[in-house]
Amino acid sequence: MSPVFEIQGLVKGFNGKTVLDIEHLSIGSKAVTAIIGPSGAGKSTLLSILNGLMKADVGSLIFEGQDMIEGVKLGDPLRRSMAMVFQNPVMFQGTVYDNIAYSLKIRKAPENDIKEKVNEILELIGLKHIALQKAGTISGGEAQRIALARAMVFRPKVLLLDEPTASLDPANVMQIEKLIVHAKKEFGTSVILVTHNMFQARRLADYTVFMLNGNIVESGDNERIFTNPANEKTKAFISGEMVY
Numbered sequence: 087m088s089p090v091f092e093i094q095g096l097v098k099g100f101n102g103k104t105v106l107d108i109e110h111l112s113i114g115s116k117a118v119t120a121i122i123g124p125s126g127a128g129k130s131t132l133l134s135i136l137n138g139l140m141k142a143d144v145g146s147l148i149f150e151g152q153d154m155i156e157g158v159k160l161g162d163p164l165r166r167s168m169a170m171v172f173q174n175p176v177m178f179q180g181t182v183y184d185n186i187a188y189s190l191k192i193r194k195a196p197e198n199d200i201k202e203k204v205n206e207i208l209e210l211i212g213l214k215h216i217a218l219q220k221a222g223t224i225s226g227g228e229a230q231r232i233a234l235a236r237a238m239v240f241r242p243k244v245l246l247l248d249e250p251t252a253s254l255d256p257a258n259v260m261q262i263e264k265l266i267v268h269a270k271k272e273f274g275t276s277v278i279l280v281t282h283n284m285f286q287a288r289r290l291a292d293y294t295v296f297m298l299n300g301n302i303v304e305s306g307d308n309e310r311i312f313t314n315p316a317n318e319k320t321k322a323f324i325s326g327e328m329v330y
C-alpha cells in the first residue's frame with residue numbers, strides 16, 4: 087500500500103494528560119481506512135491532527151511529502167485538498183444547492199463546472215428535488231448527506247469522516263456508505279472513517295486501525311483484522327467483549 091499519511095512519534099496531550107501517542111502509522115492511499123476503538127481512545131483527536139485543525143505536541147505527519155505538523159496554515163493548498171465531515175454538520179445559509187456549490191466557489195471553480203458537479207452529486211445523493219430548498223429546513227439525514235456531498239464535490243485527495251452515520255436511519259446510512267464508496271472508486275479519494283459501527287467498518291474499509299488509550303493497538307488489512315486479529319484486545323473489542 088502506498089501511504090497517503092505517514093505518522094512517526096506523534097504525541098498530543100491536554101492539560102498535562104497524554105491522549106494520543108502513536109509510534110508509527112501509515113494510512114493507505116485511495117482506500118477506505120476505518121479507525122475503531124472505544125470512546126476516548128483518541129480517534130477524533132487523530133482526525134483533527136490529520137486535518138491540521140489541531141497541532142500535535144511532537145512528532146511528524148507526512149502528507150504529500152510535506153510535514154503537516156510544522157507550518158501548514160489554514161488556506162494552504164495541502165489543507166484545501168482535504169475535507170472533513172463531523173457528526174452533526176452545520177448547514178450554511180442559502181439553499182441545498184448553495185451549500186454544495188460553496189466548496190467549489192471558494193476554490194474558484196468556473197461557473198459551468200460548479201453547475202455540472204453540483205447537479206451530478208445531487209443526483210447521486212438523491213436530493214435533486216430539494217436543490218432549491220433552504221438548507222436550514224431540511225432533516226438530519228438529509229443534512230448529513232449534503233455535508234458529505236459538500237465535502238466530496240471538489241474531489242478531495244483526503245476525506246476525513248467522524249462518525250458520519252451516527253443516529254441516522256438505515257436508508258440514510260446506506261446512502262452515505264454509497265457516497266463513500268463513490269469517493270474512493272470514482273474520485274480516487276483516500277477516506278479515513280471513524281466509526282463505532284463494526285459492521286460498517288467491515289463493509290466499507292480496506293484497512294482498519296484499532297486504537298485504545300491513545301495508542302494504535304493494531305492496524306492492517308480489514309479482512310485480517312476482523313477475522314484473525316493478532317492482538318487479544320482487538321479481538322475483545324470487535325466482538326463486543328471488551329469491558330472498559
Ligand SMILES: Nc1ncnc2c1ncn2[C@@H]1O[C@H](COP(=O)(O)OP(=O)(O)OP(=O)(O)O)[C@@H](O)[C@H]1O
Binds near residue numbers: 123126129131
Ligand atoms: N480540547 C480538549 N481538551 C481537553 N481534553 C480533550 C480535548 N479534546 C479531547 N480531549 C480528551 O482526549 C481524549 C480523546 O478524545 P477523542 O475525542 O479524541 O476520543 P474519541 O476516541 O474520538 O472518542 P469518541 O468515540 O467518544 O468520540 C478524551 O479523554 C478527551 O476527553
